Amino acid sequence: MTDTATSSTAPATASRGKAGGPPTGKPGAGRPAPGRGKRPGAEHPLTPLLWIGPALLLIAGVVFWPVVEMALTSVREVSRSGVIRGWAGLENYEKLFDEPDLVPVLIRTVIWVVGVVAITLLLSFGLAQLLNARFPGRRLVRWALIVPWAASVVMTAIVWRWILDFFHGMANTIMLDLGLIDAPRDWLGEPGLAWLWLMWVAVFVSLPFTTYVLLAGLQTIPGEVYEAAQVDGASRWRAYRDITLPLLKPAVLVATVINVINVFNSFPIIWAMTRGGPGHDTDTTTTFMFKLLRLDKEVGPSAAMAVLNFLMIVVMVLFYLRAVKWKEVD
Amino acid sequence: MRFSRRASRAGRRIAALGAIAALALTAATACGSDEAEGDGKTITFVAAEYSDKTEPYWKDLISRFEKENPGLKVNLQVINWDEIDGQVQNMVLNDKAPDLLNLNKYADFAADELLFKASDVLPKEVIDDFIPSFAENSKYEGDQYGLPFIASARLLFYNKDLFDKAGVKEPPKTWDELKEAAKKISDLPGDYIGYGLPLGPEEAQGEFQIWMNSNGGHWVDDKGNWTIDSPENLETLQFLKSMVDEGLTQPNPAKTDRADVIEAFAAGKIGMIRGLPQTHNNIADQGNKFKYDVAPNPVNDGQEPTTLGVQDYLMAFDNGTGAQETLKKFLTFFYQEENYSKFITTEGFLPTTQSASDKLSDDEKLEPFIEALPKAKFYPVTDPQWTAVDSAVKQDIGQALRGTDPKKVLEQLQKTAEG
CATH class of the missing domain: 3.40.190.10 (Periplasmic binding protein-like II)
Incomplete structure (x- = not known):
């Protein structure tokens, strides 16, 4: 292919046009292709489509089409055996809002997201600080921290479920032997306890990513800044508060938003460990949606829940995009 | 700032991974959909997995059936109990209902007019062989749609x-x-x-x-x-x-x-x-x-x-593919006393046919259960x-x-x- 140079400029100009550069009505027009002479056809306004077309198709196929299908299903009446009976209007949404479990599940989802993300961030601050310091064996510790990230979440969750199992679990055996408890406990059977264990596992699998984002942030802070602070007689705490924290802000922001989205969508941990039970006591909106579909076979209301989930995610993504933009402006 | 770019690149990578996963899923479902054949000689059979002996049993039965009936084919899919309800619902939703299904309920499908009546897919002597209480518990609005499969x-x-x-x-x-x-x-x-x-x-x-x-x-x-x-x-x-x-x-x-x-x-x-x-x-x-x-x-x-x-069922779907005769042959083959008894003993269930019941009632572990069956109360599955x-x-x-x-x-x- 000889027209590599020309073609590679086409999408570039197109996007630059969008970003509010020089007024270029047709992308590529009025701009001589750099290097080579003009090639007829290279400037056809649809040429960029050739290059971005596959990507657009992909996005349309895997993002927009499912979203449309989901929204359509949420206003359809589908029988429990799976036969589409027609349009249902807003009935599915009414059914969903009539679910006595919906509000507690929503509240729990908020607690779940805020709790897990906050604890993850706090612990990650410490870990990142530790890994940023020089000490023998640092490389080993850094590698070790990756393990929970590298392991499959489902695997981690199932391992924890068996550790905490009432009849055969290791947790009970060990704690009984150590005299910490006097009778075996059903860790995942009491909603309050189960909730804490679920959160712990969620934190455990979120730590590596978060810590590495923060660690990367810490490493960009030049040492001279601290030297200057030292010269000015700032205490360690003061330096941390007034130098480290402000300079870490972008990293924290990114880590927060990505974690929020991840934790909100987190299905395997809850499903593998408690299936949202007992009853709905450890359900979040994600597992609740799945139960509506798989257990109650209520396709419509489940799709309505999916739409609701989707809207919440969109809001979070908007926050994310704003955060990223804020970084660029900075 | 290097670090945030790295982080957002990670985010993008996650998004890309998600896209790939979604694409793989679409591809997988697309592959699954190519199987429909319209000549009525091939039937699809979705069976529930009772134990790890279930699939070998069906494979053996099907290969013997296909040998005896050249030209006929049974495509088997064994699904575990956790998944089967959802997958079947999905199949029906996408117009890919199986021709033959093994499940613990049938009335929903009968109510949606998806099923053949028992008399459409089984000869009279097989229907008469079902123990009456089980046959009774397989009806919807007076007609028998469910084929009693196993009991417990x-x-x-x-x-x-x-x-x-x-x-x-x-x-x-x-x-x-x-x-x-x-x-x-x-x-x-x-x-x-x-x-x-x-x-x-x-x-x-x-x-x-x-x-x-x-x-x-x-x-x-x-x-x-x-x-x-x-x-x-x-x-x-x-x-x-x-x-x-x-x-x-x-x-x-x-x-x-x-x-x-x-x-x-x-x-x-x-x-x-x-x-x-x-x-x-x-x-x-x-x-x-x-x-x-x-x-x-x-x-x-x-x-x-x-x-x-408790009883589970077989049920035949009327998908308009002309598979009725093939279904009839396969079901008759399955309900032959030897074939049927073999399933019952392999999985450790109770039989729903008189012939198998007569044969198995001297098994001392099954005996108290078979004895209790006449007083059995069922789920209101009808x-x-x-x-x-x-x-x-x-x-x-x-x-x-x-x-x-x-x-x-x-x-x-x-x-x-x-x-």
């Missing part, structure tokens, strides 16, 4: 060693005796559990029905009206709650599944549970280190002992609404043991049933 019953299994240690001489015949025995076993040194009560999502409806029936209650009355919130059922639920509150069961029955208590019973940790014929195998698998026996279900207030009868009730019971009945007012729980279930 529940009886009380008790650990004789624990009974001896606790000084209980006889298996309990009444609720009071059961409670007494459970108390004595729970009081033994060591963490023994008197009665294993699985009201978790796996089989809550089964355990609850056993208790309900032994108090004279049921899901529906003789006319088919829902009676979930009847006084008898409330009394039953309150009795169960008292068992839990007094510490005679494992903690948190609302979370415990049947498989868990069977396993713990097999490990010798529980005094009594309700078991099914296969429970014998579960106990044998763990080495059977204690003596146990099987007894009729204890009752309240001088009721007659009953058992929970009512399509049962699917909704079944699911609601599985998720919610346990709540009554953990603070929610039992009356409220039953009323909510009644509401679900009445739609």
